[in-house]
């Protein structure tokens with residue numbers, strides 16, 4: 032088969048024998064890369080509409096063949112298909128796409144340059160195609176090698192299928208892309224903290240958590256306990272392929288609920304630095320890091336309070352929330368905040384301003400239609416990390432601004448001057464307090480539709496128990512679309528920090544990133560751009576927020 036580099040269309044124009052493809056039996060086989068190539072074209076994916084074009088985005092490995100011919104390469108590429116179950120019609124949300132499964136196949140091609148690519152005559156064809164294939168992640172361009180990945184599998188995640196999912200869906204893609212992988216099963220609660228605290232950070236580029244959100248939470252906190260924490264956070268990507276019951280990180284950062292799609296996007300996406308949240312406790316000097324959320328009230332009750340019903344699956348959470356709302360429970364507290372956006376209108380303005388700014392700086396988005404310029408630009412930058420605007424962190428980036436103040440007094444007598452006490456009418460009648468940093472907290476829950484990866488703010492969503500039953504029910508029924516934030520009974524703002532003192536008549540649940548947290552006063556502040564992770568297309572997954580106004 033012959034191929035010509037088509038820079039304008041970002042791919043290879045093909046001629047000769049058809050490229051792939053999949054029969055229905057192959058499409059269910061994650062090892063399709065090992066099967067003989069068929070000329071059956073029945074289920075080729077939508078991003079390769081015919082057999083005359085292979086986008087760079089589908090290529091995951093290119094190498095010279097043993098023939099010694101300079102233009103002959105063996106190319107490994109992916110072809111996504113949809114799961115059988117994805118018949119649901121969606122509006123703005125990317126759930127259908129998020130469920131795609133990815134398979135790999137290989138083929139030998141003879142590639143010819145077009146005139147437009149003459150300036151690359153000194154680069155061999157396989158290197159050039161690898162640069163195009165990894166235009167955004169830049170590992171290959173930078174290091175002439177693929178990533179070294181430390182894989183943590185929690186055999187206990189979700190329904191206990193994380194190991195199977197990793198082996199069937201993730202591993203074949205990582206291996207086809209020639210990644211070096213080191214696999215470790217977690218053996219007890221907290222094991223990932225111990226591992227992240229002690230690994231040699233020079234050995235790996237990425238820690239991949241094949242799990243629910245509990246393992247990335249532990250890895251982040253393991254890093255935080257290191258003496259060289261700034262270096263660890265600067266150097267290593269922390270990513271997730273779905274394996275648990277809560278896979279918020281994978282959906283929010285990679286737009287993937289399918290583990291194979293997440294794996295592909297980890298390879299192809301943009302290394303980015305996202306904000307984290309530092310949670311200070313009342314009862315000790317311990318500070319923990321949170322990447323996802325803190326919640327008090329009905330949601331915490333419905334989540335942690337129904338752990339004993341784990342065997343019935345995700346429905347336990349929906350039942351828990353419904354019970355909370357019907358029973359009219361309130362969860363009073365005192366709350367003080369350092370505002371960034373005080374109301375819904377401020378949030379919209381902030382969101383639009385920040386999104387515009389990040390699109391301007393996002394190399395992938397700007398150059399989506401111009402790979403050549405991107406290659407030239409990136410080749411001219413010596414330290415390639417700068418290509419993605421990554422910053423080298425120091426201890427200073429991890430210092431807390433408001434902790435001393437909290438330690439002096441847990442009540443509001445020592446609040447910094449620019450903090451405000453939250454409307455007492457609302458905090459005395461709190462139904463749900465939810466603060467978060469990533470938009471999707473579960474597969475169908477777009478709880479923080481205006482969350483942004485590195486805007487230095489924490490999104491705050493508060494449900495007032497005095498709201499009408501209809502408004503509350505409407506809000507809860509629109510969590511999937513993220514339109515709950517527009518209901519009257521819901522406050523939506525953004526803060527840089529907050530302090531919450533729970534005041535329920537009996538001890539209730541507080542949860543941080545879905546994990547149990549002691550019932551006591553706590554203070555949270557944003558830590559800007561600490562979490563190095565991969566964002567697909569350099570941004571969080573689309574939530575539809577800007578279109579909802």
Ligand SMILES: Nc1ncnc2c1ncn2[C@@H]1O[C@H](COP(=O)(O)OP(=O)(O)OP(=O)(O)O)[C@@H](O)[C@H]1O
Nearest residue numbers: 188189217218219220221242243244245275276277
């Ligand atoms: N071998 C193990 N045995 C028991 N627990 C473990 C083991 N390895 C990890 N854990 C713990 O399992 C918990 C849940 O992990 P994870 O988030 O991966 O799964 P999940 O099903 O999504 O969890 P959740 O119930 O929190 O939604 C974590 O707190 C982690 O510390």
